[in-house]
Amino acid sequence: MLMGLMQHQPLLVSSILRHAARHHGAGEVVSRRDDATIERTTYAALERRARRLARALLALGVVPGERVGTLAMNSDRHLELYYAIMGIGAVCNTINPRLAQDDIAYIADHAEDGILFADPGFAAIVAAVAPKLASTLRHVVIMGDAASLPDIPLPAGIRLHDYETLLAAADEDYAWPNFDENAACGLCYTSGTTGRPKGVLFSHRATVLHAMVTAMGDATAMRATNRVLPVVPMFHVNAWGLPFAAPMAGAALVLPGRHLDPDSLIALLNGERVTNAAGVPTVWLGVLAKLRERGGRLATLQRVMSGGSAFPRSLMAEYARLGVTVSHAWGMTETSPIVTWNSPKPSTLALDSEARLDEQARQGRVVFGVDVRAENETGEAPWDGRTQGNFVVRGHWVASGYYRMPETAIGDDDWFPTGDVGVITPEGFVTLTDRTKDLIKSGGEWISSIAIENIAVAHPDVAEAAAIAIPDPKWGERPLLIVVPRQGRTPEPEAIRAFYHDKVPRWSVPDRVVVVESLPHGATGKILKTELRRIYAR
Numbered sequence: 001m002l003m004g005l006m007q008h009q010p011l012l013v014s015s016i017l018r019h020a021a022r023h024h025g026a027g028e029v030v031s032r033r034d035d036a037t038i039e040r041t042t043y044a045a046l047e048r049r050a051r052r053l054a055r056a057l058l059a060l061g062v063v064p065g066e067r068v069g070t071l072a073m074n075s076d077r078h079l080e081l082y083y084a085i086m087g088i089g090a091v092c093n094t095i096n097p098r099l100a101q102d103d104i105a106y107i108a109d110h111a112e113d114g115i116l117f118a119d120p121g122f123a124a125i126v127a128a129v130a131p132k133l134a135s136t137l138r139h140v141v142i143m144g145d146a147a148s149l150p151d152i153p154l155p156a157g158i159r160l161h162d163y164e165t166l167l168a169a170a171d172e173d174y175a176w177p178n179f180d181e182n183a184a185c186g187l188c189y190t191s192g193t194t195g196r197p198k199g200v201l202f203s204h205r206a207t208v209l210h211a212m213v214t215a216m217g218d219a220t221a222m223r224a225t226n227r228v229l230p231v232v233p234m235f236h237v238n239a240w241g242l243p244f245a246a247p248m249a250g251a252a253l254v255l256p257g258r259h260l261d262p263d264s265l266i267a268l269l270n271g272e273r274v275t276n277a278a279g280v281p282t283v284w285l286g287v288l289a290k291l292r293e294r295g296g297r298l299a300t301l302q303r304v305m306s307g308g309s310a311f312p313r314s315l316m317a318e319y320a321r322l323g324v325t326v327s328h329a330w331g332m333t334e335t336s337p338i339v340t341w342n343s344p345k346p347s348t349l350a351l352d353s354e355a356r357l358d359e360q361a362r363q364g365r366v367v368f369g370v371d372v373r374a375e376n377e378t379g380e381a382p383w384d385g386r387t388q389g390n391f392v393v394r395g396h397w398v399a400s401g402y403y404r405m406p407e408t409a410i411g412d413d414d415w416f417p418t419g420d421v422g423v424i425t426p427e428g429f430v431t432l433t434d435r436t437k438d439l440i441k442s443g444g445e446w447i448s449s450i451a452i453e454n455i456a457v458a459h460p461d462v463a464e465a466a467a468i469a470i471p472d473p474k475w476g477e478r479p480l481l482i483v484v485p486r487q488g489r490t491p492e493p494e495a496i497r498a499f500y501h502d503k504v505p506r507w508s509v510p511d512r513v514v515v516v517e518s519l520p521h522g523a524t525g526k527i528l529k530t531e532l533r534r535i536y537a538r
Helices: 013-023 043-059 076-087 101-111 120-133 163-168 204-214 242-249 262-271 281-294 313-321 353-360 449-457 493-498 529-536
Strands: 028-032 038-042 067-071 091-094 115-118 139-142 159-162 184-189 199-203 227-230 252-255 276-279 303-306 325-331 338-341 364-366 370-376 389-395 416-424 429-435 440-442 445-447 462-472 476-485 512-515
Touching (some): 067 120, 101 120, 101 199, 115 120, 139 163, 199 204, 204 338, 242 252, 449 462, 462 529
Parallel strands (some): 028 252, 067 091, 067 115, 227 252, 276 303
Antiparallel strands (some): 338 364
């Protein structure tokens, strides 16, 4: 075979920051600190600090391939850690601080983190888990200055540092090295509600390719003129790749820290002239409720990227009236995460507004670099928009197994099972109908909990909804609907049941509606249906 005469440069995460510093050096990185003050820097300055941090990591004894843990929200310091850890060939293990302390300790121990970086607000978590990590953990670094360093009792052999003192003692003359692009760069543990978290080990090559596709026109359409606010945390699948895609394009990053309540988000969105934002539907549900309450507006926001669970069609329509386009994306930790993105095709543009909104409510079409199939008992389900199947995926940034779990390995040509169920339209648009474990089977008929929930939140009295299966002596299972009222409203269960008339078959209408003050949410903002089933499915 005749080989091409092209230069070969490894696809490394450090090349993204190097490009941003050289060609978009004045690009802004805005961070909100715990005290709500705003810190501003640029890509050029951040790259210099990342090089200092690389020197500091090496001085602490970090070697290529070693795992370095972080317990941190979205900030410039966390971004510096991303690039410094990955840039020296080590592995950034982003740990979700919202998990139970037992799970946090398990993750850091399973990853064998030698160093743990933590926001000052998570000092109590560090103190609680450090004794369980004494065999591997050498250093704890609190991400602040010496004046804010808390007094944390640590086991003998684990040293405590503050972030800024470490950087001040290091030089910035570090040169980012080249190495194999297939080397590991990041480690993120799934936050599943059953069993222990499982580690997904990302490579430099997969991460850079994922960022390139995320920045493409039919995905985020990232531009240097954009101002991007990832509400999705950097410990949740690398904030869906935005800390890589934004610097790649030179777009400004606005990092919200720990203040994620609707009032704080609206103030940051407007105050920093944000054009693009990303987060799970519960975030945008809260923002919309606050805007309804006080009659506010989003002055500059143009696009919202939403994933993690289905975004209700009725809420998409409300955001559209505010001048904001909501774009569905779908994926999972094991897929880095983007598999599909909802961008129109020429046929979509020919639809009327209502039909176009129907298309917009789907999870989107597959981006280049990955592929998806819906499989049922006969093989691949046809792309007819009706025949359901279990979604399986493969591609350049799809996991080939879980970290330190060799029994989970799959081949490069094998398909990874996602646990999602859905259909694919003739145009290739994916619609999730449910998670496999959340489907409701009643009298031999399958009922989609997602469809039941989306109708419920379109009711003017309902802010949030969850549908679960409860045992039934005659039908096997029946749907139970649990709803949270909109502020100032009082949902009537029978009126909500009547709202389903002509929207779904009669056997899909929930037998019972329960009104509650709030629904339980997991560490990434998803509704905890396991907890709801524990409470109600008896």
